[in-house]
Amino acid sequence: MNKRVLGIDPGFGRCGFGMIAFDGRDWQCERHGVITTEAGLDFEVRLLEIGRDIDALIEQLKPQAVVLEELFFAKSTTTALQVAEVRGVIQYLAAVKGLEVIGVKPNEIKLAVTGYGRADKPQMQEMIKAIFHLSEVPKPDDAADALAIAWTGAQKLRF
Amino acid sequence: MNKRVLGIDPGFGRCGFGMIAFDGRDWQCERHGVITTEAGLDFEVRLLEIGRDIDALIEQLKPQAVVLEELFFAKSTTTALQVAEVRGVIQYLAAVKGLEVIGVKPNEIKLAVTGYGRADKPQMQEMIKAIFHLSEVPKPDDAADALAIAWTGAQKLRF
Numbered sequence: 001m002n003k004r005v006l007g008i009d010p011g012f013g014r015c016g017f018g019m020i021a022f023d024g025r026d027w028q029c030e031r032h033g034v035i036t037t038e039a040g041l042d043f044e045v046r047l048l049e050i051g052r053d054i055d056a057l058i059e060q061l062k063p064q065a066v067v068l069e070e071l072f073f074a075k076s077t078t079t080a081l082q083v084a085e086v087r088g089v090i091q092y093l094a095a096v097k098g099l100e101v102i103g104v105k106p107n108e109i110k111l112a113v114t115g116y117g118r119a120d121k122p123q124m125q126e127m128i129k130a131i132f133h134l135s136e137v138p139k140p141d142d143a144a145d146a147l148a149i150a151w152t153g154a155q156k157l158r159f
Numbered sequence: 160m161n162k163r164v165l166g167i168d169p170g171f172g173r174c175g176f177g178m179i180a181f182d183g184r185d186w187q188c189e190r191h192g193v194i195t196t197e198a199g200l201d202f203e204v205r206l207l208e209i210g211r212d213i214d215a216l217i218e219q220l221k222p223q224a225v226v227l228e229e230l231f232f233a234k235s236t237t238t239a240l241q242v243a244e245v246r247g248v249i250q251y252l253a254a255v256k257g258l259e260v261i262g263v264k265p266n267e268i269k270l271a272v273t274g275y276g277r278a279d280k281p282q283m284q285e286m287i288k289a290i291f292h293l294s295e296v297p298k299p300d301d302a303a304d305a306l307a308i309a310w311t312g313a314q315k316l317r318f
Contacts, residue, residue: 042260043250044250044251044253044254044260045254047247047250047251047254048251048254048255051251051255071240080240081230081239081240081243082243084239084240084241084243084244084247085243085244085246085247085250086247087244087247088206088243088244088245088246088247088248088251089247089248089251091202091203091206091244092203092206092207092210092247092248092251094203095203095204095206095207096207096210101201101203
């Protein structure tokens with residue numbers, strides 16, 4: 001069976017995604033990018049736009065599992081709650097389609113990608129480039145983060 | 160135009176709802192209750208069950224607006240984030256149907272219902288019973304809270 005994993009770096013202004021697939025020998029990066037929403041919109045409209053885009057990605061890319069970064073508390077608790085609202089929508093949409101949903105923690109992602117739980121961003125990005133045999137570091141950062149999230153989830157999942 | 164407002168007290172174990180409608184003279188309570196999910200289920204399945212039930216309520220009761228209690232940080236931040244995930248799903252589903260979505264704060268609810276920002280639960284419940292001409296205090300508490308949320312939202316909304 002072809003293994004297909006969609007990683008998501010949840011956010012309301014910028015939501016990164018990275019789709020990876022196992023070809024029988026290696027994990028390949030199939031697609032990566034970022035969903036953006038405008039700051040001036042009502043929050044439920046931003047959730048709607050992110051939800052529709054994620055739904056379309058799932059339809060098109062057909063992952064078996066969705067991996068989300070787990071939240072930790074940042075400076076702004078309001079932001080943390082709004083990111084949690086985005087996470088809720090994505091988990092709901094994945095569950096509607098019967099996909100497996102797992103969360104991965106920031107230090108777990110660093111450990112899975114670099115072997116070191118406190119790796120910095122450039123180290124992470126170079127490893128993502130190497131793991132997926134890419135010619136360049138994936139841009140923007142949110143997309144590279146989402147590929148790291150997908151890779152970490154792929155190690156944890158039981159296919 | 161008939162004014163119809165669905166209030167929701169978001170939660171993942173118990174999610175209260177209260178549907179109110181304006182008959183041209185008074186606001187009437189049309190329906191109230193609570194959606195429950197089992198603690199042993201995967202969280203995305205709990206989100207799925209709540210989402211499906213809320214979606215069915217919106218289809219059936221046809222509110223023009225959905226009012227949600229806004230979060231404040233409780234003892235457990237994990238719980239607050241999970242409640243935010245539920246809020247995200249509900250806002251998304253309301254936005255899919257083009258409904259207005261507003262949030263109301265705990266002290267704002269107390270003020271709207273009793274005229275006093277620090278009212279206690281029995282005072283709130285007696286006022287809800289009086290406002291909607293009910294023969295008894297609505298049960299369970301989550302449903303009474305949702306009616307208070309709907310009432311507060313109805314005062315804030317511009318129909």
